[in-house]
Amino acid sequence: MFLTSLLPTLLLALAVSANPIIVNRSPITLPIARRVNVTSVHNLVRHDLSRAKALRARAEAKAGGDFHIDVVISEAVDNQAVTYVAAVGVGSPATTYDLLIDTGSSNTWVGATQNYVRTSTSVQTSNRVSVTYGSGSFSGTEFTDTVTIAPGLVIPTQSIGVASRSVGFDGFDGILGIGPVGLTLGTLSPATNTLIPTVTDNLFSLGTISANQIGISFAPTNTFETLNGELTWGGTDSSKFSGSIGFAPITNTSPSSEFWGINQSVRYGAATTILSNTAGIVDTGTTLLLLASDAITRYRAATGAVPDASTGLLRITAAQFANLQSLFFNINGVTYEFTANAQLWPRALNTAIGGRANNIYLIVSDLGTPSGEGFDFVNGFAFLERFYSVFDTANRRVGFATTPFTRSTIN
Ligand SMILES: *[C@@H]1O[C@H](CO)[C@@H](O)[C@H](O)[C@H]1NC(C)=O
Numbered sequence: 353m354f355l356t357s358l359l360p361t362l363l364l365a366l367a368v369s370a371n372p373i374i375v376n377r378s379p380i381t382l383p384i385a386r387r388v389n390v391t392s393v394h395n396l397v398r399h400d401l402s403r404a405k406a407l408r409a410r411a412e413a414k415a416g417g418d419f420h421i422d423v424v425i426s427e428a429v430d431n432q433a434v435t436y437v438a439a440v441g442v443g444s445p446a447t448t449y450d451l452l453i454d455t456g457s458s459n460t461w462v463g464a465t466q467n468y469v470r471t472s473t474s475v476q477t478s479n480r481v482s483v484t485y486g487s488g489s490f491s492g493t494e495f496t497d498t499v500t501i502a503p504g505l506v507i508p509t510q511s512i513g514v515a516s517r518s519v520g521f522d523g524f525d526g527i528l529g530i531g532p533v534g535l536t537l538g539t540l541s542p543a544t545n546t547l548i549p550t551v552t553d554n555l556f557s558l559g560t561i562s563a564n565q566i567g568i569s570f571a572p573t574n575t576f577e578t579l580n581g582e583l584t585w586g587g588t589d590s591s592k593f594s595g596s597i598g599f600a601p602i603t604n605t606s607p608s609s610e611f612w613g614i615n616q617s618v619r620y621g622a623a624t625t626i627l628s629n630t631a632g633i634v635d636t637g638t639t640l641l642l643l644a645s646d647a648i649t650r651y652r653a654a655t656g657a658v659p660d661a662s663t664g665l666l667r668i669t670a671a672q673f674a675n676l677q678s679l680f681f682n683i684n685g686v687t688y689e690f691t692a693n694a695q696l697w698p699r700a701l702n703t704a705i706g707g708r709a710n711n712i713y714l715i716v717s718d719l720g721t722p723s724g725e726g727f728d729f730v731n732g733f734a735f736l737e738r739f740y741s742v743f744d745t746a747n748r749r750v751g752f753a754t755t756p757f758t759r760s761t762i763n
């Protein structure tokens with residue numbers, strides 16, 4: 353079987369990476385577009401919560417040794433209102449698909465909106481594939497095909513899913529899964545115990561990139577569609593951040609340890625602890641910054657924020673905004689300041705999520721579970737639009753750096 357034969361290659365790549373061989377290749381970048389869907393009102397909060405619940409349930413099942421479990425979560429399906437999308441070619445000649453960039457899952461698949469076009473490079477495997485994301489899911493057949501991420505970034509034989517059924521993905525064609533490879537366990541059947549090397553793993557084992565690493569640059573915006581993001585394979589793009597990158601090891605705490613999970617603490621203003629040092633995840637498939645319920649209670653007490661019924665977000669008054677302090681994230685000894693402006697939903701986009709034009713909504717939202725459960729926050733792209741992020745598979749660590757947008761007042 354093809355997939356089983358890839359496994360030793362992957363293990364070899366992981367073993368080699370402990371003593372990196374320096375290959376003289378430059379990192380390759382791919383532009384990513386940020387899109388806000390305004391054609392119908394989306395429930396941002398419900399989307400993010402359903403996702404968090406499903407990611408956690410799946411990781412807990414896996415940590416418990418049960419790769420076969422099908423986590424069934426019956427939440428309403430909410431298409432994402434805001435997405436980061438990359439144009440990726442599949443096949444030869446390539447058909448271009450708009451894929452959502454997801455660090456919280458690791459399967460790459462197409463076919464949600466635009467049908468998969470078979471070419472001479474398409475090979476159907478005997479496996480079915482399915483993944484549940486909480487507010488959406490897909491199932492279909494696993495293929496191998498040529499994937500072209502950018503000129504010079506081609507994987508001749510990438511294992512990809514081809515959806516025959518998908519929900520929650522209107523407006524884009526599938527997912528580019530760049531989470532840890534372990535998240536692919538249990539997604540195939542009958543080959544349940546098979547890992548599917550991610551595009552990053554394959555680019556690294558092919559020698560196309562010299563480091564098994566990704567750098568992501570997002571930026572805040574108040575427009576509906578803009579090409580303001582960038583994904584760099586095999587390194588980082590120093591033009592997108594300032595100063596040095598602070599790294600934190602992948603947390604040991606389960607279930608966050610299954611993801612790009614880290615330990616962090618969060619303080620409000622000079623001295624109010626919101627969250628003491630605890631584990632959670634970094635996730636580009638989540639829009640908001642989700643914190644454990646007890647942390648949100650403290651944040652609300654400190655800011656005066658109240659829940660807003662029509663959007664599900666927290667809301668503050670203009671006077672409360674004038675007094676809003678920064679949040680300080682301490683990640684492995686480095687402090688990252690998340691300004692008052694960073695805590696706001698872009699006001700120009702209020703009506704796109706069912707809010708009122710003049711209200712002030714916050715992107716800090718309740719995760720719905722208490723802290724101390726090993727999954728106490730999700731740093732979604734509201735956080736990642738303020739800090740450059742690095743996902744380093746070889747060294748099992750996540751890095752952050754400040755950017756020209758860290759202190760932006762764009763909201
Ligand atoms: C926007 O969302 C609606 C409802 O979820 C969906 O039907 C539509 O295809 C989406 N459009 C785009 C451009 O994403």
Ligand SMILES: *[C@@H]1O[C@H](CO)[C@@H](O)[C@H](O)[C@H]1NC(C)=O
Nearest residue numbers: 601602603604605615629630
């Ligand atoms: C993270 O925090 C947990 C306890 O909260 C601790 O056991 C662990 O050593 C910390 N560091 C890492 C890398 O997991």
